Amino acid sequence: MSQTAHIPSHRKPRRSASKLALRAGVAGGVLGTIAVAGAAGPANAEPVTETIEMPTLGSLDADLASAVSASAEASQQEALDLSLQAQQDASIQKAAQDAKKAKAEADRKAAAAKAEAERAEKARVEAQERASRTAARTALSASSSGSTADSGSQVATGSAAAIVAFARAQVGDAYVSGGTGPNSWDCSGLVQAAYAQAGIDLPRVSSSQSSMGTSVSLSNLQPGDILYWGSRSGSYHVAIYVGGGNYVGAQNPSTGVVERSLDWDTPSGAVRIL
Missing domain, CATH: 3.90.1720.10 (endopeptidase domain like (from Nostoc punctiforme))
Incomplete structure (x- = not known):
């Protein structure tokens, strides 16, 4: 058996080519900006001795992830707000329809009650007139029965x-x-x-x-x-x-x-x- 057959590899996993290219591009852009700024300075300017701290690739990943997370949360909140608004609109519309139906039913009942009251009053007046006429006829018949x-x-x-x-x-x-x-x-x-x-x-x-x-x-x-x-x-x-x-x-x-x-x-x- 080979002596190296069971020795685990200590090599780091390779980063994907797209991520390496992205990070290299970011770093290169930052370094290029610094170089242009230095070349544009006066010839007799004192050399820059201040140390500029460059962002690391790890911090860029964190910022990108944070931005993506914030965008997702905003989209989710917007969707939630739209859903709540739709529910409120639907509730308002249903309440308006229910109120309209209730008013129509109340108007119908009021009209029916009014018509019934008018019929009852008419019947009362007719009954009163009929009774008056009957009494008058009875009196007339009695007074003339011996004629x-x-x-x-x-x-x-x-x-x-x-x-x-x-x-x-x-x-x-x-x-x-x-x-x-x-x-x-x-x-x-x-x-x-x-x-x-x-x-x-x-x-x-x-x-x-x-x-x-x-x-x-x-x-x-x-x-x-x-x-x-x-x-x-x-x-x-x-x-x-x-x-x-x-x-x-x-x-x-x-x-x-x-x-x-x-x-x-x-x-x-x-x-x-x-």
Whole structure:
């Protein structure tokens, strides 16, 4: 076995050619600068005796590493700042969107509450008006329930009383063509509904209603008789005789349902169904 086979080498590892060239260039540049400065001085200048301490290659490596580390830290800090700014911007945008949604929902609820309050107030007013009208009709019906026909010798009783009371209770309602109640009527719609109170089913139109029952003269009327205008089989208007020389009918859009004297608009004839 060779005596030198296990002897470890004491040679230093070679530096890379690029690092040696860099360091040699730096050192050469510094020495060249000093040489130029010396040559440019006056001829009779005293020789420079001050010793200039040259930077070592080791210190240059340390400075370079420090600069690289500082740059990396700055880049990392900048990236961190940008990330935080982006998060803040996103949070602000989300908060603005949430606030906008909350406001829209609050406005919607406020509008719904206002509409509900308006509906409730309208219903209250309508109910109050309806109750007032019902009370007035009841009072009118009660005051006229004992009225007599013409000379006072006739009083509506039984089915006739129910028909007359219903007709008078509708006084003040509106006239609407084709109306069948409960708050608006046309002439035949009111007569049909009044007779329904007595359990009598009449046809819907005036010409058919005046064709029923038996004809009676205007001088021999009884409460509950149907008055008609026009010919009996071709009447264009009907009403209910309520006694006392008066009738109740849905006249027209201007007057609505009214109680009038026979003299106000004398009918053409009358029929009796009861």
